[in-house]
Amino acid sequence: MQLPILDVLVFFVFTAGTILFGLSFYKKNSTASAYTSGEKKLAPWLVALSIFATYVSSISFLALPGKAYQSNWNAFVFSLSIPLASFFAVRFFVPLYRNINSISAYQYLEQRFGTWAKLYAASCYILTQIMRTGAILLLLALPLNTAFGWSMVSFIVVTGLAVTLYAMLGGIRAVIWTDAIQAIILILGALAVAVYLSFSLPGGPGQVIQIAQENNKFSLGSFGPGLSQSTFWVVLLYGFFINLQNFGIDQNYIQRYMTTASESGAKKSTWIGSLLYIPVSFLFFYIGTALYAYYKVNSQLLPAELLAENASDRIFPYFIIHGLPTGFTGLLLAAVLAAGMSTISTSVNSSATIILNDFYKKFRQTPPSNRSEMRVLYFSSFGIGVTGILVALALVGVESILDTWWALASVFSGGMLGLFLLGFIAKIAHPIHAAIGVVAGVLAIIWLALSPHLLTGKSEIMFRHPFHSNLTIVIGTTVIFLVGFLLSYWIPKKKT
Secondary structure (H helix, E strand, O other): OOOOHHHHHHHHHHHHHHHHHHHOOHHHOOOHHHHHHHHHOOOHHHHHHHHHHHHOOHHHHHHHHHHHHHOOOHHHHHHHOHHHHHHHHHHHHHHHHHHHOOOOOOHHHHHHHOHHHHHHHHHHHHHHHHHHHHHHHHHHHHHHHHHHOOOHHHHHHHHHHHHHHHHHHHHHHHHHHHHHHHHHHHHHHHHHHHHHHHOOOOOHHHHHHHHHHHOOOOOOOOOOOOOOOOOHHHHHHHHHHHHHHHHHHOHHHHHHHOOOOOHHHHHHHHHHHHHOHHHHHHHHHHHHHHHHHHHHHOHHHOOHHHOOHHHHHHHHHHHHHHOOOOOHHHHHHHHHHHHHHHHHHHHHHHHHHHHHHHHHOOOOOOOOOHHHHHHHHHHHHHHHHHHHHHHHHHHOOOOOHHHHHHHHHHHHOOOHHHHHHHHHHOOOOOHHHHHHHHHHHHHHHHHHHHHHHHOOHHHHHHHOOOOOHHHHHHHHHHHHHHHHHHHHHHOOOOOO
């Protein structure tokens, strides 16, 4: 399909403008501190929008509507866990990191358990960000491939390199300022498409709700006690643990705690940025449900290849291209790109910050010069971006990108939240207790992640676990914490 010139102009003007705006911060990054924390001079409202934009990736913008279209609102339960996790962040995590005054989220683990703990958590974090970058680049390529007809590979490579460029050269100021602009664009885009869809049916919003109710589309999942299915409680537990990890030990968020002038500013940013995600994610799920109603009434508008069950992630991109009026399509494509670019740039910058502070500086015999620090930041940013591109290329063809991302996030997070909670809560726990806990937790994660794929026949019956994949992070975290906590009482540290 050939897009109208207005849509093409809207999309490319926004894209070029974002990249050029991000690059304009290059000269303000004369030091590593300016590159990674903005010298703690950024406004709380700006940081709040950046936190929100970090949440809303193209995973949210495209995969959540796809999930609602395919099934129901079960995945929305993830958003319902945010207020409690935000409370813990504001009450405990923000003051902790502001007092430590380290740009690295993992300095605290080194203080509690030694260098090994920091390196373990930092490595898990970088792996998670690489996988996240890959998943987001793939989702970005879906609507762009439909809109312009170029290959998926071309879009993944070009988009990945473009975002990497301004994140690499612009530093945290470029990331946060472009995040704020992108947050506004994506909110406006989501609102526009939700309103348009609602009034595209003869019966308006009422018909959308009626069709959704008749097909059980508003269900939040089973409230039963089972742990093998994606029940309400399984998703709520998963969301709570993931969000605790986000606020407690995710460099993306901890780095933002350090960019405001005061602790109160950081707390305000955290509350606003996190809670804003709830109504916006509601919009995404509503869009998916409205799409279901729209194509239920207008089934002739949907190509046969999109009727397959595994094509749900492509429904919203198809509607953006073929179902919106001229001008709206360009805005929505820009909003989708905004959602992805904000999260990718954050992952690139935060991962480079970790590589500099937790690896490069740690193993140097002498303090590095500012020039060498900046060189490490630039090369690390580029390396993370390129690796994410390669992961995206490897993920082409997966059935549900949201399910794939959630499963990968559970595995690559490595239960590092358990290590953090052990250090934060169990004050008598020592490095040996933590190390044994981590080994036990990693073994549990390996069993949970790999047994469904490697076991067959009698061995599958005997050793395959009964848990849903989203519980991997819950069980891994719990095992690390409980093993370390109990050992701190059973094997007390010898007095010297």
